[in-house]
Amino acid sequence: NIPFSEALEQMLVYAKFMKDLLSGKRKLKDDENIALSEECSAIL
Template structure:
């Protein structure tokens, strides 16, 4: 039960609950005291949900910008042609 106590006290805002629809109802019931956790009760969480609750999400990286390459067609030389990755 110690893990659950730690999880409940470090619970992120309601927005994080919206990102975890599978666990939202369960956690709302616990937080509003409509449901009491049992000592032997466990809840399996995906890695993503666990990371959100424990606030261990990776930091966002800076926008890498556009991907350009040098391109030559005949006498036309373009130093920074936009590359289409097809994504």
């Protein structure tokens, strides 16, 4: 378990990453891996 404030920080970072990725500002490298928690992959 993590504190609520830490969870909020992680969500903000993830939301910015997804926004940049989907808007084309960020490209994934061919060999780049992204770890998703079970909750994140359920949302996607």
